[in-house]
Amino acid sequence: MTGRNPIEALARLRHEFGEHGGVNMSIEASSTFTVMEPGTMPAMFKGLKGHDAGCYLYGRHFNPTVYHLGLQLAAIEGTEAAYCTASGMGAISATLLALCKAGDHIVASNAVYGGTYALMNDFLPEKSGITTTFVDITDLDAVRKAITDKTRAVYTESLSNPTLRVADIPKLSAIAHEAGIPLVVDNTFSPLILSPVDHGADIVVHSITKFISGMSDVIAGAVCGTEAFIESLMDLHAGPLMLLGPTMDPKVAANVSLRIPHLPLRMAAHGERALALAERLEEFGAQVCYPGLDVHPDHGLLDELRCPDYGYGGVMTVDMGTETAANALMSKLQNTYGFGFMAVSLGYFDTLMSCSGSSTSSEMSDEDKASAGISPGLVRMSVGYTGTLEQRWQQLRDALREVGKQQTAA
Numbered sequence: 001m002t003g004r005n006p007i008e009a010l011a012r013l014r015h016e017f018g019e020h021g022g023v024n025m026s027i028e029a030s031s032t033f034t035v036m037e038p039g040t041m042p043a044m045f046k047g048l049k050g051h052d053a054g055c056y057l058y059g060r061h062f063n064p065t066v067y068h069l070g071l072q073l074a075a076i077e078g079t080e081a082a083y084c085t086a087s088g089m090g091a092i093s094a095t096l097l098a099l100c101k102a103g104d105h106i107v108a109s110n111a112v113y114g115g116t117y118a119l120m121n122d123f124l125p126e127k128s129g130i131t132t133t134f135v136d137i138t139d140l141d142a143v144r145k146a147i148t149d150k151t152r153a154v155y156t157e158s159l160s161n162p163t164l165r166v167a168d169i170p171k172l173s174a175i176a177h178e179a180g181i182p183l184v185v186d187n188t189f190s191p192l193i194l195s196p197v198d199h200g201a202d203i204v205v206h207s208i209t210k211f212i213s214g215m216s217d218v219i220a221g222a223v224c225g226t227e228a229f230i231e232s233l234m235d236l237h238a239g240p241l242m243l244l245g246p247t248m249d250p251k252v253a254a255n256v257s258l259r260i261p262h263l264p265l266r267m268a269a270h271g272e273r274a275l276a277l278a279e280r281l282e283e284f285g286a287q288v289c290y291p292g293l294d295v296h297p298d299h300g301l302l303d304e305l306r307c308p309d310y311g312y313g314g315v316m317t318v319d320m321g322t323e324t325a326a327n328a329l330m331s332k333l334q335n336t337y338g339f340g341f342m343a344v345s346l347g348y349f350d351t352l353m354s355c356s357g358s359s360t361s362s363e364m365s366d367e368d369k370a371s372a373g374i375s376p377g378l379v380r381m382s383v384g385y386t387g388t389l390e391q392r393w394q395q396l397r398d399a400l401r402e403v404g405k406q407q408t409a410a
């Protein structure tokens with residue numbers, strides 16, 4: 001916890017009114033922008049005039065509405081700047097390509113989102129010769145040893161997916177900085193709960209698709225960092241956002257920007273419900289993993305790092321032992337009880353459930369899954385806040401009892 005208050009920082013941004021005095025900012029639905037003087041355009045292309053002077057060039061470069069959502073993300077994360085992208089993967093790939101050139105190297109957590117893993121393990125080495133060494137990010141010695149003179153970044157998720165280990169951001173950033181390289185943190189699982197930059201991280205990436213959107217209706221992402229780094233993503237000659245074009249639509253930006261004011265309420269609601277269910281699951285004897293529980297190996301670390309107002313996050317896992325039992329539980333919960341949905345993704349207002357080993361982490365080999373602690377019966381639940389706690393607990397308890405009986409009978 002630090003003294004910075006993201007909510008105050010967000011409130012300070014509320015000077016941007018709509019064209020007709022609307023309480024919400026107008027949507028700038030233009031892909032191109034006029035200049036009043038012919039001399040302005042060459043100056044913009046040379047970088048002498050830019051969005052900071054109210055001169056916009058082209059919608060793939062900077063759009064004022066997308067830029068405004070970026071300011072909101074920067075306020076949340078405590079960074080100088082941020083810019084939003086068409087997806088979380090757009091944000092992650094642009095960040096890595098901005099930091100690394102052919103032949104460079106990344107040290108990354110071995111428990112990252114499946115798409116990130118495939119990008120680092122398969123795509124980048126094949127297309128660009130950028131290689132990654134995956135390590136247990138809680139093993140600080142292993143992180144230090146994996147860094148070479150070619151390493152350009154240390155990459156981790158704040159809360160790992162789906163194993164929910166907490167990255168020791170202060171120590172990891174010290175290790176990265178000792179080597180003169182940045183620490184990049186994917187904070188998708190814990191917006192507002194954890195502010196990586198306050199603890200020494202340099203760049204934060206988000207899949208807005210998840211908690212920040214909260215409605216499972218858009219795919220979107222963001223990169224938060226220094227002014228210089230964000231500007232470099234938009235460079236006309238070398239900027240991965242500018243040249244690869246994972247551009248956020250301004251209508252999506254306006255829509256998402258109206259959800260930021262209730263992100264704090266939603267994160268607190270997810271966290272409160274998840275903690276209550278995890279506590280009851282533990283008492284029931286289920287193999288539950290949730291960083292809000294005292295028994296979680298990183299509970300104390302998360303307490304040191306987190307902002308106390310938003311709980312411990314909305315994601316927990318239940319290990320059912322086998323994939324068959326995991327599937328039986330999810331099927332009962334969805335099709336008999338209406339507890340939630342069998343679907344990948346997270347951060348929705350209803351509960352989403354998936355068996356990580358055969359879905360979002362299926363890009364990993366069995367060996368890699370085992371070393372990352374992803375067992376075949378692991379059910380990841382992104383806990384929603386609809387219904388009452390008592391209703392939801394009864395549904396969960398009854399489904400667990402029935403699957404337990406089936407297993408004893410078999």
Ligand SMILES: *Cc1c(COP(=O)(O)O)cnc(C)c1O
Pocket residue numbers: 087088089090113115116157161186188189206207208209210219220221
């Ligand atoms: C979903 C997810 C991503 C990818 O985001 P998209 O918006 O689907 O491209 C990256 N990191 C984490 C932790 C995620 O959960």
